Amino acid sequence: MSTVHELLSKADNISLLDSQLILGSVLGCSRTWIIAHHNDVVCEKIQKNFLSKLKRRMGGEPIAYILGYREFWSQNFLVDRNTLIPRPETECMVEIALEQLPNTPTTVLDLGTGCGAIGITLATERGNWHIIANDISGSALKVAQRNAFNTKNIAFFRGNWCEAIRPGSINLIVCNPPYIERNDNHLNHLEYEPLSALVSPDRGLYDLRQVIKESRSLLVKDGLLILEHGYLQRDKVYQLLHNHGYINIEMFDDLSGKPRIALARFR
Numbered sequence: 001m002s003t004v005h006e007l008l009s010k011a012d013n014i015s016l017l018d019s020q021l022i023l024g025s026v027l028g029c030s031r032t033w034i035i036a037h038h039n040d041v042v043c044e045k046i047q048k049n050f051l052s053k054l055k056r057r058m059g060g061e062p063i064a065y066i067l068g069y070r071e072f073w074s075q076n077f078l079v080d081r082n083t084l085i086p087r088p089e090t091e092c093m094v095e096i097a098l099e100q101l102p103n104t105p106t107t108v109l110d111l112g113t114g115c116g117a118i119g120i121t122l123a124t125e126r127g128n129w130h131i132i133a134n135d136i137s138g139s140a141l142k143v144a145q146r147n148a149f150n151t152k153n154i155a156f157f158r159g160n161w162c163e164a165i166r167p168g169s170i171n172l173i174v175c176n177p178p179y180i181e182r183n184d185n186h187l188n189h190l191e192y193e194p195l196s197a198l199v200s201p202d203r204g205l206y207d208l209r210q211v212i213k214e215s216r217s218l219l220v221k222d223g224l225l226i227l228e229h230g231y232l233q234r235d236k237v238y239q240l241l242h243n244h245g246y247i248n249i250e251m252f253d254d255l256s257g258k259p260r261i262a263l264a265r266f267r
């Protein structure tokens with residue numbers, strides 16, 4: 001039998017925060033409890049469970065997959081290996097979307113919802129909006145549906161980008177598509193996340209182009225499209241939007257000052 005302190009000291013090359021979070025999750029306790037009970041003895045079963053999760057973390061698996069959730073916009077979203085782990089830069093998209101339209105009846109489409117972070121957050125923040133969210137991955141949609149158990153104004157369906165959506169019916173489309181090039185070195189650090197959520201052909205632009213092209217027929221007059229893109233894709237995305245007839249194009253940086261989000265209107 002080991003104490004809390006002895007167990008935490010087995011962590012190597014990972015932060016104390018992560019090992020405390022893992023121990024908290026197997027014990028069902030908060031970090032504060034862990035900090036206040038350093039000398040408590042932990043039973044064999046918990047110890048074994050903790051050490052197996054600690055090993056996964058020390059092997060490089062993201063903490064979100066080990067805990068089974070990631071916080072986004074102050075809500076914990078369930079995630080698993082079928083869903084991308086939502087990123088803080090994507091919260092900027094949510095912020096921009098919320099600034100565009102008031103809380104009056106509005107139809108919003110979240111394309112490629114993953115674990116549902118964008119769509120569910122918009123639905124929670126704007127009770128009068130109706131959100132439609134799709135994904136090509138049935139396994140990701142199952143996770144999104146679990147995350148939305150308490151959210152009434154969102155509906156999910158499986159689909160390939162804009163297919164099977166009524167033309168001219170959407171006020172706002174939000175999309176964080178796959179946009180990483182297949183041979184991009186960043187993928188070495190993302191080995192646990194689904195490639196289908198990350199990688200896009202044609203230098204990472206294939207899916208962005210599809211969404212820009214297909215969204216036009218779904219939007220009402222003056223409808224809005226908000227896209228997340230790679231930080232080196234700003235000019236290309238601007239050009240694609242311009243070439244496909246969008247107007248009032250604005251490009252935004254993420255919290256670390258990297259160009260990451262495009263907003264455009266279709267007339």
Ligand SMILES: C[S@@+](CC[C@H](N)C(=O)[O-])C[C@H]1O[C@@H](n2cnc3c(N)ncnc32)[C@H](O)[C@@H]1O
Nearest residue numbers: 084086112113114135136137160161176177197
């Ligand atoms: C970068 S992830 C974004 C997930 C989530 N929206 C977020 O921001 O955390 C891209 C998502 O698009 C989905 N996707 C990829 N190709 C798609 C397609 N052709 N149609 C619909 N969804 C697609 C992936 O399964 C994945 O969930």
